[in-house]
Amino acid sequence: MENVKPVQKQIEDWGYLVSDENGIVMGVSPGFCQQFSVKQSELADVPIDHVIQGIPLKNYKQSFGRKPVIFGLVFGYACLIRVTQELNHNLYHVILRVDEVDRSEIISFANALDKPKVKKEARNSSRYSFEEITGESQAIAQIKELAARIATSNSTVLITGESGTGKELFAQAIHELSSRKSHPFVAVNCAAIPDELFESEVFGYEAGAFSGAKKEGKPGKIEQAQNGTLFLDEISELTYQAQGKLLRVLQEREVERLGGTGSKLVDIRIVAATNRDLKTLVQEGKFRQDLYYRLYVFELKIPSLRQRKEDILPLTYHFIDEFNEKLNQNVKYIEPELQEWILNHEWPGNIRELKAYIEREMNMVDGPTLAVHSLYMPLILNRADEQSESNESTLLSLVEEVRKAEVSAIARALRECDGNRTLAAQKLDIHLASLYRKIAKYNLK
Ligand SMILES: Nc1ncnc2c1ncn2[C@@H]1O[C@H](COP(=O)(O)OP(=O)(O)O)[C@@H](O)[C@H]1O
Ligand SMILES: [Mg+2]
Incomplete structure (x- = not known):
């Protein structure tokens, strides 16, 4: 451990790169060229992600203001990079190159730099529930903001977005932020309850409503949510009939149990979610237009993970x-x-x-x-094998032959080292950085 230097002491200037708004390298400092043993001309017009890897550079766009220091690989060297965005270019300043330092230290250091400076306690305590919604993108920040604003009202909210984007999490957070938070949050998955049970489950039933019913009757989910929030997940899956009954609840704020004679006033807030386009369903006659308008008071659109x-x-x-x-x-x-x-x-x-x-x-x-699980390595290696496959009989240009030989040697070394690049570089007797450079050059991924 003798040669492991404390992280902080290593911070110094390792040079910088400038890219245009399309992520193409426009300029590079002499210091950078020296540190990474590259020529300025080699970097001209190269896409930035061929030089710096491990971060979604192109998609970072607007969010740089929030996260100026990122962790990435520059020619295979683990680096901390300070990114600043000007009007039409990005500046990537390498502030730390970490050849000898233990990588876990770098990551905790990078994480510490990333952590928002604001302490939880300093925030409005009612926002606490949103703390569980992780995300740094502008999109998610905007949705949190909007959700926080509409949470305090009693309005119906429709949350839309692909499956797995966090719709239910938002529904819970809205409840937690509302004045109803000390009352129940009742979730109903409209797709999971069989049609014939739906009404009794959601609207409840009176004594003797049907054979097999409990003697004393049973309150439905709507009544259970009294004074709280009713979350109707996958609302597109409701039957037409159930949609009509639900509409009545929304309009009249009262619920009638199955087999009942009178109705009961309910004070509930409705939050619904769907991953389908309700408008299309309305056009296809599968979803009631009147219910659609009742639900579309506020829409929270949660973007897919690909979009953030x-x-x-x-x-x-x-x-x-x-x-x-x-x-x-x-x-x-x-x-x-x-x-x-x-x-x-x-x-x-x-x-x-x-x-x-x-x-x-x-x-x-x-x-x-x-680490990369072996499951995924074949994908990477096959590509290299494909590239090395070629017509044995014709002699190609020297450049092509060299390329072929290099690709096949690299693929083989990687295969024999189970994809471990450090070992592969040792085996090939080249520097790790040049292995990374060649992998990028031949586009082996
Ligand atoms: N922003 C987020 N931060 C942390 N966990 C999240 C976030 N969004 C979703 N999750 C988690 O992902 C899973 C799917 O979220 P869920 O709300 O059920 O998605 P949906 O209802 O849109 O299908 C849950 O385990 C949830 O806790
Ligand atoms: Mg869900």
Whole structure:
């Protein structure tokens, strides 16, 4: 551990890069070229993500003001990079190059830099429930803001967004922020209750309403939510008949139990959610237009995770923390390769999928590093193999032959080292940085 230097002492100027608004390198400082042994001309017009990896540079756009220091790889070297955005260009200032320092230290350092300076207690205490909604993107900040504003009213809210984007979480947060928070939050999944049970479950029933009914009758979910919030999840799945009954509740604020003779006044706030486009369903005659208008008082649109890539890493760390505790693990950092994969994955199942993925990895991990699971390595390696496949009979240009030979040697080294780039570089007897450079150059990922 002798040569491990404390992180803070290493901060110095490692030079900088400038890219245009499309992420193409426009300029580079001589210091940068010297530190990373590259020529200025080699970097001209290169996409920035060929130089700096591990962060969604192009998608960061507006959020730089909030997170100026990011962790990334510059030619394979772990670095902290301060990013500033000017009118039509970005400046990437490498403030720390961390060849010898233990990576976990860097990550905790980077995380500390990232943490918002505002302490929880300093915030309005009623906003506490939103603390659980992790995300740094502007989109999510705006939605939180809007949700906080409408939470205090009694208006109906419709939350839309793909499955797994956090609609239920927002519904709960809205309840927690409202004056109804000491009363029940009752969730009904309209897709999960069989049609024939729906009415009795939601509207309740009187004694003897049907055979098999409880003797004394039963209040439905609507009554259970009295003075609180009724969350109607997947509302598009309601039958036409149930839609009509629900409309009455919304209009008259009263509920009639099955088999009942009178109705009861209810004071509930309705929050509904859907991942389908209700407007289209109305046009197709599957959803009542009158109910649609009753629900569309306020719409909260939750963007997919693909549309807010800046949230991926904060969420990843959030779930790592969560599963560290639950599974008694001690994961501190993520391998840059895995970080890159996580950032580039499409996440069709959104946050639910990301959470499930992290949970799976956290169950298998051994030690403090979450690394690329062998499952994903074949994807990377096959690509290299494909590229090295070529027509044996014709001699190509020297450049092409060299490229072919390099690609196949790199692919083989990576394969033999199970994708571990440090070992592969040793095997090939080249510097790790040049291995990264070649992987980027030949687009081996
Ligand atoms: N912004 C977020 N921060 C932390 N966890 C989240 C966030 N959004 C969603 N989750 C988690 O992801 C999972 C799916 O969220 P959920 O609200 O059920 O999505 P939806 O109702 O849109 O399908 C839940 O486990 C939830 O706790
Ligand atoms: Mg849901």
